[in-house]
Amino acid sequence: xxxxxxxxxxxxxxxxxxxxxxxxxxxxxxxxxxxxxxxxxxxxxxxxxxxxxxxxxxxxxxxxxxxxxxxxxxxxxxxxxxxxxxxxxxxxxxxxxxxxxxxxxxxxxxxxxxxxxxxxxxxxxxxxxxxxxxxxxxxxxxxxxxxxxxxxxxxxxxxxxxxxxxxxxxxxxxxxxxxxxxxxxxxxxxxxxxxxxxxxxxxxxxxx
Numbered sequence: 001x002x003x004x005x006x007x008x009x010x011x012x013x014x015x016x017x018x019x020x021x022x023x024x025x026x027x028x029x030x031x032x033x034x035x036x037x038x039x040x041x042x043x044x045x046x047x048x049x050x051x052x053x054x055x056x057x058x059x060x061x062x063x064x065x066x067x068x069x070x071x072x073x074x075x076x077x078x079x080x081x082x083x084x085x086x087x088x089x090x091x092x093x094x095x096x097x098x099x100x101x102x103x104x105x106x107x108x109x110x111x112x113x114x115x116x117x118x119x120x121x122x123x124x125x126x127x128x129x130x131x132x133x134x135x136x137x138x139x140x141x142x143x144x145x146x147x148x149x150x151x152x153x154x155x156x157x158x159x160x161x162x163x164x165x166x167x168x169x170x171x172x173x174x175x176x177x178x179x180x181x182x183x184x185x186x187x188x189x190x191x192x193x194x195x196x197x198x199x200x201x202x203x204x205x206x207x208x
Contacts, residue, residue, distance in 0.1 A: 049101035
């Protein structure tokens with residue numbers, strides 16, 4: 001296993017601390033049920049994170065990461081569930097050390113783009129502020145730089161608008177409204193992007 005790269009993990013950690021205090025979806029349950037912690041998995045992740053922090057050598061770090069990876073099990077959606085639980089863990093991190101260890105573990109588990117889409121986009125709208133922040137930051141790690149039409153970039157812009165934040169600058173002469181942007185995202189080929197758009201549109205206040 002290659003050595004844990006610190007750069008990406010430290011970048012994610014800085015985002016988490018700044019201002020801080022599955023395969024295809026078979027059902028629409030995510031639209032009703034926000035992400036919720038699994039007690040057993042949260043305890044196991046806490047153990048793996050502490051082992052990763054306290055590891056004295058590469059073998060110890062590898063063992064901690066593999067132990068966490070085993071929590072995914074063998075079914076196709078296991079890694080998505082693992083990522084969801086790790087996001088919840090990061091949102092509730094009690095201090096810098098725990099956040100650092102969680103960020104390192106997230107990086108070391110090497111979740112792919114589709115796993116990140118599935119574990120973040122459907123839950124942004126229903127997440128509380130701390131978890132929403134983590135979901136956006138995890139999603140941003142899979143965005144394709146230099147592509148203004150990248151779906152993750154568009155979703156993050158929509159979230160900025162939805163939450164009343166100043167969206168990142170774009171090349172558009174006239175910024176796209178949230179309603180228009182969500183309409184565009186609702187037609188995207190990715191089901192996770194469409195899922196986000198539907199949830200965000202449902203959360204909009206009714207027109208007067």
